[in-house]
Amino acid sequence: MFNIERWQEIFDTIRKNKLRTFLTGLSVASGIFILVVLLGVGQGMQNGISKEFEDDASNSIWVWTRPTSVEYKGLNPGRMFTLTNDDYDFIQRKHKDQIEFQSSRVRIWSAVVSHKKESGSYSIEGIFPDFQLIENEDMVSGRYINQNDIEERGKVAIIGYKIKKDLFKTIEDPTGLFIQLNNIPFKVVGVYSDKGGEREEDRVFIPSTTAQQVFNRGQTISNLSYTLQPEDNFEATVAKSEEFVASMTAYLKSKHVIAPEDERAIGVNNSLENAKRFYALIFMIKAFFWWVGVCTIIAGVVGVSNIMLIIVKERTKEIGIRKALGAYPISIIGMILHEAIFVTAIAGFTGLIGGLLLLELVGPFVETEFIANPSVNFNVALTTVIILILAGAIAGFFPAWRAARIRPIVALRDE
Amino acid sequence: MIEITDLHKSYQMGSNSLHVLKGINFKVSQGELVSIMGSSGSGKSTFLNILGMLDEADQGSYTLDGVQIKNLNEKIAARYRNKFLGFIFQSFNLITYKNAIDNVGLPLYYQGLKRKERNERAMHYLEKVGLADWATHLPNELSGGQKQRVAIARALASDPKVLLADEPTGALDTKTSYEVMELIQGINDEGKTILIVTHEPDIAQMTKRIVNLKDGLIIDDRRVEQVRAKSYV
Numbered sequence: 001m002f003n004i005e006r007w008q009e010i011f012d013t014i015r016k017n018k019l020r021t022f023l024t025g026l027s028v029a030s031g032i033f034i035l036v037v038l039l040g041v042g043q044g045m046q047n048g049i050s051k052e053f054e055d056d057a058s059n060s061i062w063v064w065t066r067p068t069s070v071e072y073k074g075l076n077p078g079r080m081f082t083l084t085n086d087d088y089d090f091i092q093r094k095h096k097d098q099i100e101f102q103s104s105r106v107r108i109w110s111a112v113v114s115h116k117k118e119s120g121s122y123s124i125e126g127i128f129p130d131f132q133l134i135e136n137e138d139m140v141s142g143r144y145i146n147q148n149d150i151e152e153r154g155k156v157a158i159i160g161y162k163i164k165k166d167l168f169k170t171i172e173d174p175t176g177l178f179i180q181l182n183n184i185p186f187k188v189v190g191v192y193s194d195k196g197g198e199r200e201e202d203r204v205f206i207p208s209t210t211a212q213q214v215f216n217r218g219q220t221i222s223n224l225s226y227t228l229q230p231e232d233n234f235e236a237t238v239a240k241s242e243e244f245v246a247s248m249t250a251y252l253k254s255k256h257v258i259a260p261e262d263e264r265a266i267g268v269n270n271s272l273e274n275a276k277r278f279y280a281l282i283f284m285i286k287a288f289f290w291w292v293g294v295c296t297i298i299a300g301v302v303g304v305s306n307i308m309l310i311i312v313k314e315r316t317k318e319i320g321i322r323k324a325l326g327a328y329p330i331s332i333i334g335m336i337l338h339e340a341i342f343v344t345a346i347a348g349f350t351g352l353i354g355g356l357l358l359l360e361l362v363g364p365f366v367e368t369e370f371i372a373n374p375s376v377n378f379n380v381a382l383t384t385v386i387i388l389i390l391a392g393a394i395a396g397f398f399p400a401w402r403a404a405r406i407r408p409i410v411a412l413r414d415e
Numbered sequence: 416m417i418e419i420t421d422l423h424k425s426y427q428m429g430s431n432s433l434h435v436l437k438g439i440n441f442k443v444s445q446g447e448l449v450s451i452m453g454s455s456g457s458g459k460s461t462f463l464n465i466l467g468m469l470d471e472a473d474q475g476s477y478t479l480d481g482v483q484i485k486n487l488n489e490k491i492a493a494r495y496r497n498k499f500l501g502f503i504f505q506s507f508n509l510i511t512y513k514n515a516i517d518n519v520g521l522p523l524y525y526q527g528l529k530r531k532e533r534n535e536r537a538m539h540y541l542e543k544v545g546l547a548d549w550a551t552h553l554p555n556e557l558s559g560g561q562k563q564r565v566a567i568a569r570a571l572a573s574d575p576k577v578l579l580a581d582e583p584t585g586a587l588d589t590k591t592s593y594e595v596m597e598l599i600q601g602i603n604d605e606g607k608t609i610l611i612v613t614h615e616p617d618i619a620q621m622t623k624r625i626v627n628l629k630d631g632l633i634i635d636d637r638r639v640e641q642v643r644a645k646s647y648v
Contacts, residue, residue: 005524005529005530008530009524012512012513012517013512016512017512317508318510318511320508321508321509321510322510322521322525323493323496324467324469324496324502324508325496325497325502325521325522325525325569325573326493326494326496326497326498326522326525326526326573327493327525328489328490328493328494328525329489329490329493330490331525404489407469408469409464409469409470412469412504412508
């Protein structure tokens with residue numbers, strides 16, 4: 001490999017056969033190019049989809065109610081029911097060890113929110129302190145709802161950054177100022193922002209207890225949200241969360257007299273399960289891309305192998321001469337193999353760099369919902385390089401083996 | 416130098432077996448210049464191939480410079496060829512994309528010599544055949560006679576015990592043939608053992624000994640008065 005004489009031999013051969021070498025390399029270069037671009041796009045899809053999940057904690061579970069769909073114990077289908085504080089407390093007690101964060105939510109849709117002359121229609125949500133972590137909210141200023149607010153049923157509000165812009169206009173920090181929620185004054189104690197963007201920032205958060213009292217909700221709540229303690233690995237976490245969801249829905253069904261087979265009455269969104277599905281999808285897509293890419297490389301390798309076979313045929317006489325002059329079979333194998341690896345490696349690197357350049361130059365401009373910043377990381381590049389060297393060796397092996405078996409007497413026979 | 420006893424060789428041609436060499440006994444000592452003659456089909460090329468270790472005999476013994484040549488695997492054959500033999504072919508068999516000096520240096524490459532030393536020695540042999548000025552030319556820029564001289568220089572480069580020439584003048588005109596023969600005679604004068612396969616009587620007359628092959632047997636083996644090629648040039 002590091003024999004300088006051998007390298008000189010190979011450069012000699014390549015220099016004398018530029019077109020042939022170029023054509024040989026082209027198929028490999030395009031194969032690697034396609035593989036790198038595909039892998040980049042695969043990574044981009046993963047980035048894009050991961051981003052979709054970023055706005056909420058990716059292991060959150062949401063529970064809400066819908067009309068029942070099955071007749072049960074003399075109760076007609078289509079019956080509405082509501083969750084209550086009892087449900088929330090019971091689940092909290094029962095699954096204390098499993099739950100990481102939890103919050104119930106009392107939702108008042110389209111309430112009038114105003115500050116001085118400015119007003120708008122936003123939704124009000126009565127929540128617990130943990131809700132910040134479930135929804136992944138960042139504080140722009142002030143603080144979030146705390147336990148004290150819950151216990152004192154304080155008339156405090158956290159507003160979204162969008163509402164702050166709408167109502168407070170130029171005021172930099174509205175904390176300490178008052179807003180009217182359906183004409184009831186609340187003190188603003190914080191402003192939050194959400195990675196999900198403006199559509200997630202048009203809500204006003206107040207303590208759950210306050211919401212039930214002030215807006216006459218009694219003991220009812222609109223929905224429940226949880227995150228669970230993570231397990232050692234993703235699979236176990238998903239399994240645990242599914243178990244949690246099953247146990248919880250079973251309880252709610254028996255409590256609210258709902259048929260066990262009624263799939264509609266209790267809505268559950270387990271984002272872990274969704275995430276799992278998406279990751280499985282991404283994995284499939286990535287596997288498919290690898291497969292396509294590797295097939296392309298195999299096509300390239302077969303091409304190189306083919307061309308090398310023709311080269312061997314073409315150089316039969318030369319190989320015969322070399323053997324007559326005392327070349328060992330191993331040196332003939334080495335010569336052909338070395339050339340094949342060298343050509344595939346150089347061509348492959350050209351394709352690799354071409355693909356990386358394309359991703360580097362075009363990647364940042366690709367910004368659709370499902371593809372974000374397509375790129376290839378170092379490990380993948382390294383893998384492709386190893387594939388390349390292997391490909392070269394495989395491409396060269398059969399022609400080289402054939403070349404080594406050429407008998408000089410046959411090769412040198414005058415036609 | 417060369418000692419051959421009871422050499423047999425046959426080829427399988429489908430279901431038929433073609434007996435090409437039928438028991439050849441042959442001896443060459445150091446410094447001889449021998450021509451092997453015979454009509455086509457007499458087995459002279461096969462004989463030369465066996466001498467050149469490009470082919471193996473079915474039966475009989477072959478000793479070259481005291482070394483028994485038998486049961487050769489490819490590797491040993493390659494080493495012996497490189498060490499003992501220099502080949503000169505009718506169609507020159509130069510490597511077309513290598514210039515004269517690299518062609519001459521090729522056997523030395525397979526001896527594992529470094530480029531610098533290879534080039535020095537190759538240059539020395541090119542000078543010897545009078546082509547020092549053509550060292551960097553490719554074969555297709557050379558005339559037939561020049562190509563054969565390069566081939567001779569290449570055959571000499573590894574300083575072999577024996578030179579084997581298969582119709583070395585077969586592709587050349589008479590004048591050039593004599594020039595090449597003059598060169599070969601000169602090399603022989605320096606003590607190199609040379610075997611030439613030819614079917615041209617005038618070329619054979621320029622050697623010191625003529626061996627006639629017919630139907631796989633030596634029918635005639637005689638020493639001749641050598642005609643110096645120089646007198647024709």
